[in-house]
Amino acid sequence: MTERTTCLVAGGGPAGMVLGLLLARAGVDVTVLEKHADFLRDFRGDTVHPSTQTLLDELGLGERFAALPQSRLHEVVVPSGEGPDLVIADFRKLRVPHPDVAMVPQWDLLDLLADAGREEEHFHLRMDTEVVDLLREGGRVTGVRYRTADGRTGEIAAELTIGCDGRWSTVRRLAGLRPHEYPVPIDVWWFRLPREGDERQTLTPGMRNAQFAVTIPREGYFQIAYVARKGLDAQLRAEGLDGFRARVAEVLPELADRVEKLESMDDVKHLDVRLNLLRRWHADGVLCIGDAAHAMSPIGGVGINLAVQDAVATARLLAGPLRRGRVSRRDLARVHRRRWLPTVLVQGIQRMMHRAVIGPVIEGRRSGPPPLATRLAKLVPAARSVPAYLIGVGLLPEHAPAFARRP
Structure with a gap:
């Protein structure tokens, strides 16, 4: 029926x-x-x-x-390498009942x-x-x-x-x-690493050496998005766990002391963007x-x-x-x-x-956000409310x- x-x-x-x-x-x-x-x-x-x-x-x-x-995200922050980190987006500037991302x-x-x-x-x-x-x-x-x-x-x-x-x-x-x-030039590989007392509540991209990654604070761990050129999954898995750990440590040096906690490439989930x-x-x-x-x-x-x-x-x-x-x-x-x-x-x-x-980052042409965006964020802090x-x-x-x- x-x-x-x-x-x-x-x-x-x-x-x-x-x-x-x-x-x-x-x-x-x-x-x-x-x-x-x-x-x-x-x-x-x-x-x-x-x-x-x-x-x-x-x-x-x-x-x-x-x-x-x-957990709550309050900012999107890009490390500057020298001087204070650059705040790209500040959700606390929003005039809304919940000025954060849960x-x-x-x-x-x-x-x-x-x-x-x-x-x-x-x-x-x-x-x-x-x-x-x-x-x-x-x-x-x-x-x-x-x-x-x-x-x-x-x-x-x-x-x-x-x-x-x-x-x-x-x-x-x-x-x-x-x-x-x-056309999309990238794929994403998701995995997690322990926080180990790191209490930051900011979404933090890492950009260096033709690599890009984003650290997202979660309850008890960091969720990591490793971003690279589309079609790279087979190569990453052929390089093996040690090779992937080395990539992560290079693009996110602040987490290099815990990449050994990544125990298997099975824990790395590929997203075909x-x-x-x-x-x-x-x-x-x-x-x-x-x-x-x-x-x-x-x-x-x-x-x-x-x-x-x-x-x-x-x-x-x-x-x-x-x-x-x-x-x-x-x-x-x-x-x-x-x-x-x-x-x-x-x-x-x-x-x-x-x-x-x-x-430009994953192609090795730049190791940070566009200079114009960086200057704007520094000169006009109110611009952080737009993104x-x-x-x-x-x-x-x-x-x-x-x-x-x-x-």
Whole structure:
């Protein structure tokens, strides 16, 4: 038998869980399918930006979020090599309720959202359930076929299917929506090292000897992003653990005394960085948002923030049509129009950062940020609030609609 729901959300990441919760609070019957048995995956992107923290407050979840284990980022700092470090972004300059970036394991945030969703009668979360095909009728997408971890298959009919299933989106592929790919010169390798009493709360890039890395303070450890030219993964693994340790010690000499704590190359997770954008985010009966519509570079850590804002805008714009039981292509186009400009502008900034900052470093042409940016940051300290706002708040922040707010 074919089951039924009003809105089928594929993917239980931040966009999918926020969207499911908001629509359920609007009285829309919504089913979220997550292909994994739990949310426990490392290095998924654990930044919770000021605008997302404000959203959680508006949803009545601020106290629950504050109780999660977390650390706080206040600045983005570049070591100058001589003299004081250069502050590129200072989140404390922002006039917002939460002037910092919270570093929270994403599985904890997703569990919080799932628990809040289960309190709503119209919210249904099904783990271990993967979308494998789309149902169609007269050219319109009318739901999905799914497969569970134990091999059981079934169908769920839906007025609207929304792909929140990431940059390798199954929904996007099955719907025939193809993103435009922008060239990206870098990949990222994630790993962790112990803090060993180091209490700094700043995001600190290291740039030297044609290498680039970023140190992110977490509860009890540093999360490290080693950035190098795209396609280098096989070479790094061929060099082995000792070779990788030497690379890290060279680009982050302040952590050279603990690189031996990296015990295996299996602990180094490769991210194939992609930057792409759907020209059209929807077809009849189906919509893609978040990474399914626009994969982002990890530069600035803004991908999650954009995905959550996509979800809020989608819930606000589509709750009414979903309650009425009919969502038109014009309704879906409104979501695309609302979120297209901030997405394009942020991706433009990321492409510029690839060309002007990271590219010259990994090519050995420079060992620091552009001189003009350095002079500006020193001469005009107030300029630090500009990148802080772009990273922390975004170009078009979205707020919880009235139907989703709780005291």
